[in-house]
Amino acid sequence: MNAKSPDVIIVGGGIVGTSTAYFLARKGVKVVLLEAGDIAGGTSGACDRAIMIQSKNPGPLLKMALASAGIYERLEDELGETLEYNKKGGMIVIEREEEMKVMERIVDRQRASGIDVQLISRKEAIAIQPAVAPHIIGATWWDGDADVNPMAVCLAMTRAARAKGAKIVLNTRVDSFIMEKNRVTGVNTAAGPIRADRVLVAAGVWSPELGKTAGLKIPIIPRKGQILVSERIAPLINGNVLSGSYIACKHNPKLAEKAGQSEKKLGLGLSLGQTKNGNLLIGGTREFAGYERSTSSEAIKAIAANAVRLFPSLKNVRIIRSFAGLRPYTPDGLPLLGQVEGRPGMYMAAGHEGDGVALGPITGNIMADVIAGDQVDWDLFPFNPERFEDLYTS
Ligand SMILES: Cc1cc2nc3c(=O)[nH]c(=O)nc-3n(C[C@H](O)[C@H](O)[C@H](O)COP(=O)(O)OP(=O)(O)OC[C@H]3O[C@@H](n4cnc5c(N)ncnc54)[C@H](O)[C@@H]3O)c2cc1C
Numbered sequence: 001m002n003a004k005s006p007d008v009i010i011v012g013g014g015i016v017g018t019s020t021a022y023f024l025a026r027k028g029v030k031v032v033l034l035e036a037g038d039i040a041g042g043t044s045g046a047c048d049r050a051i052m053i054q055s056k057n058p059g060p061l062l063k064m065a066l067a068s069a070g071i072y073e074r075l076e077d078e079l080g081e082t083l084e085y086n087k088k089g090g091m092i093v094i095e096r097e098e099e100m101k102v103m104e105r106i107v108d109r110q111r112a113s114g115i116d117v118q119l120i121s122r123k124e125a126i127a128i129q130p131a132v133a134p135h136i137i138g139a140t141w142w143d144g145d146a147d148v149n150p151m152a153v154c155l156a157m158t159r160a161a162r163a164k165g166a167k168i169v170l171n172t173r174v175d176s177f178i179m180e181k182n183r184v185t186g187v188n189t190a191a192g193p194i195r196a197d198r199v200l201v202a203a204g205v206w207s208p209e210l211g212k213t214a215g216l217k218i219p220i221i222p223r224k225g226q227i228l229v230s231e232r233i234a235p236l237i238n239g240n241v242l243s244g245s246y247i248a249c250k251h252n253p254k255l256a257e258k259a260g261q262s263e264k265k266l267g268l269g270l271s272l273g274q275t276k277n278g279n280l281l282i283g284g285t286r287e288f289a290g291y292e293r294s295t296s297s298e299a300i301k302a303i304a305a306n307a308v309r310l311f312p313s314l315k316n317v318r319i320i321r322s323f324a325g326l327r328p329y330t331p332d333g334l335p336l337l338g339q340v341e342g343r344p345g346m347y348m349a350a351g352h353e354g355d356g357v358a359l360g361p362i363t364g365n366i367m368a369d370v371i372a373g374d375q376v377d378w379d380l381f382p383f384n385p386e387r388f389e390d391l392y393t394s
Helices: 015-026 060-079 097-112 122-128 150-163 204-212 244-251 261-266 297-310 312-316 353-372
Strands: 008-011 031-034 090-094 118-120 138-142 167-169 174-180 183-189 192-195 198-201 221-232 240-243 271-274 279-283 319-329 336-339 346-350
Touching (some): 008 015, 015 031, 015 150, 015 346, 015 353, 031 150, 060 150, 060 353, 090 097, 090 122, 090 244, 097 118, 097 138, 097 244, 118 122, 122 138, 150 167, 150 353, 174 204, 198 204, 198 353, 204 319, 221 297, 221 353, 240 244, 261 297, 279 297, 297 312, 297 319, 319 353, 336 353
Parallel strands (some): 008 031, 008 198, 198 346
Antiparallel strands (some): 090 138, 118 138, 174 183, 183 192, 221 319, 240 271
16 A cells, blocks of 8 residues: 555545544644545535524533634635535424423523524514424524534535545555554555554444444444535525424424424424535435445325425425434434543544534544644543443453
8 A cells, every 4th residue: 555654544535524634634634534535425415504603502612613603704815715604594493382481591502602592573484584484483593503514514524634645545444453462553454554653533424333343332323414515506595504303303302202203203304405506415214223324205295295384385395315324323412522541543533423523623633633742722521432331342
């Protein structure tokens, strides 16, 4: 393999791996990124496009999301590429009193954390989203939410990293770590071993498989999301839209209990975004269904019916395809970020569940500082991979 003696190996070419490669290469660190398939061939190429800050739990995740949003604002200029970045705001539509109570609490905490999200009346919501169904009882709105094309971000980060000296190796799966006692000193691939004294695991939902080869039980579980893609239509929505039930499925399973059987089983909640070309991305589900990535007619029907209920004019819009992606879920809703103390040389950046697009740039920025040994301006304690007691199996 022609990738001799890098300083750092990155495993995974999704938004987390490519962003870290870019920020490390910008520091002059010699990076090799190894990707089993193609750039954005995993979850970062099978997801929505929201940089939705107001959907984040107040606390460390919201703080990171805000910092990431700041990077996104200048990223097109910095990379010199179009990323379809749009800062047009975001709305969470509320249909029931129970959702309203939950949203009131979340909004209070978000406002205390410094974001100016508002609870607005039904009339105000309809003024912003004329296509929304009149039965809603209110909504939240924040004009700081944005969206972006995640595949364009991954590809642009890759090109920028390469331009700064990073080596990007596609179609090359990492089979295992090279270990000397507990220390990680490189990786084994079908094309041969590559040595480096620092290896970053950025393999999303596939990180546990790789972790096993270093005696680790990485607690990331795939959480499938199914999405419908519509034909191109004239602008229908302002910014991105989520339903209160989406937030419930994500943060508050008790609230989801009130939903019907099939909604509960599928973890159904509306997410609606529109691409620059006019296609709608209509979601979605949150299902624990292992690693299979097929779509199901049950979910497709349920997503479509839910979307038409909340945006009635969608009844006349054609769906042209559907896809499914796997969110890297962790038991406490936070990613694993930082050095793995018991495996010197190994770093982790994985487990961003449904927030990896929003958090990708700041994750890469922080991980580049951590791996380069530079000053890290973040408290990474909440993200410490060792917070999971049974991380080490040997
Ligand atoms: C339906 C859906 C909608 C979503 N919507 C949003 C949204 O609107 N906003 C948001 O912020 N987030 C969203 N997300 C979440 C977001 O997509 C993920 O959090 C993010 O893409 C994870 O990025 P990653 O780089 O960690 O993983 P991935 O993109 O999966 O990258 C990991 C890469 O590692 C490679 N790999 C795995 N094993 C190996 C190996 N052994 N050797 C070499 N390479 C390997 C894989 O091929 C893959 O390319 C959504 C997710 C889904 C499924």
